[in-house]
Ligand SMILES: NC(=O)C1=CN([C@@H]2O[C@H](COP(=O)(O)OP(=O)(O)OC[C@H]3O[C@@H](n4cnc5c(N)ncnc54)[C@H](O)[C@@H]3O)[C@@H](O)[C@H]2O)C=CC1
């Protein structure tokens with residue numbers, strides 16, 4: 001199989017979908033890898049690093065997209081839709097629930113679209129989302145702490161406080177991978193931390209993990225309103241896999257925050273969990289202010305720490321890519337239930353229920369679609 005690796009084109013997206021180690025794994029399995037020139041630069045990999053392990057460096061994005069399977073990091077942008085064609089395997093983050101136009105293109109062009117973020121193990125874990133959630137969760141507090149500084153428009157609060165002065169209040173909504181990593185960093189800085197989740201068992205686990213050093217709260221609008229009001233830093237970290245993020249923080253709740261507080265909505269890639277977040281922001285221009293509160297809504301946070309993120313991401317994506325390349329998509333999907341859950345669109349059908357529901361489109365199970373094909 002020919003595997004293509006285009007250079008990412010999203011604002012400040014410095015990650016790349018494969019490292020030289022990943023190329024070596026594919027080449028050892030008999031596949032060819034075409035890497036667009038400069039694709040690895042932002043993550044510290046040169047063209048020579050790739051050719052040394054058997055990749056071909058190609059001059060244009062079109063050359064990289066002219067492959068059997070294209071591996072990317074972020075969802076394709078409109079400038080890339082023209083490369084879609086029937087039978088192309090696209091293996092990347094897709095976040096289709098808030099992206100009707102991209103969903104329609106994948107359906108119309110009959111792309112086999114496999115989303116990293118909906119590959120799911122039987123225990124519910126999302127192994128290809130997890131490392132980037134670890135990165136973004138840790139970054140959320142680092143970024144929030146910075147924007148709380150006066151010169152960035154913040155209220156001038158140091159999250160850890162100092163002896164004799166109140167600590168900062170960090171409220172995290174969603175106690176999964178992002179939320180846990182945000183809480184670790186916030187506790188490390190010495191802040192008071194509250195985690196809100198809808199899953200009572202998860203709250204028990206977090207209480208054990210943090211040995212009672214975080215306040216856990218069950219998710220309902222009453223608890224969210226009270227917690228948000230006192231937050232210096234609010235981190236949005238909810239997820240319903242594949243679905244649009246639930247809007248849990250209303251405009252009135254944001255109005256009740258004190259001026260100069262900061263919101264980092266990590267869940268923005270699934271449409272965002274805060275009512276006053278009406279746009280995706282970029283690393284170039286990461287915040288805007290509404291009701292006196294700083295809003296940060298960058299959908300590719302890990303792109304800023306690209307070396308760490310590329311290594312962490314490809315550690316988990318490459319083994320799946322090798323399966324897809326070795327067996328072909330149909331057999332690989334049949335053999336691996338977790339991978340099957342990653343298939344969002346195939347043969348013009350939406351095979352991720354949450355995505356179908358988000359766009360009011362008919363849903364077909366991936367098994368059904370594969371059966372009809374054979
Ligand atoms: N902006 C960015 O650059 C990045 C964004 N993300 C996104 O961050 C979000 C969170 O990801 P993970 O932590 O990996 O997900 P996760 O599945 O590990 O955790 C999500 C948590 O949200 C909880 N939840 C669901 N509904 C809730 C509700 N109504 N109230 C409170 N909690 C609720 C779940 O019980 C779960 O514990 C996802 O949208 C993910 O795609 C991840 C990495 C980078």
Ligand SMILES: CC(=O)C(=O)O
Nearest residue numbers: 132269299300301302
């Ligand atoms: C998960 C995601 O959206 C990212 O890593 O950019």
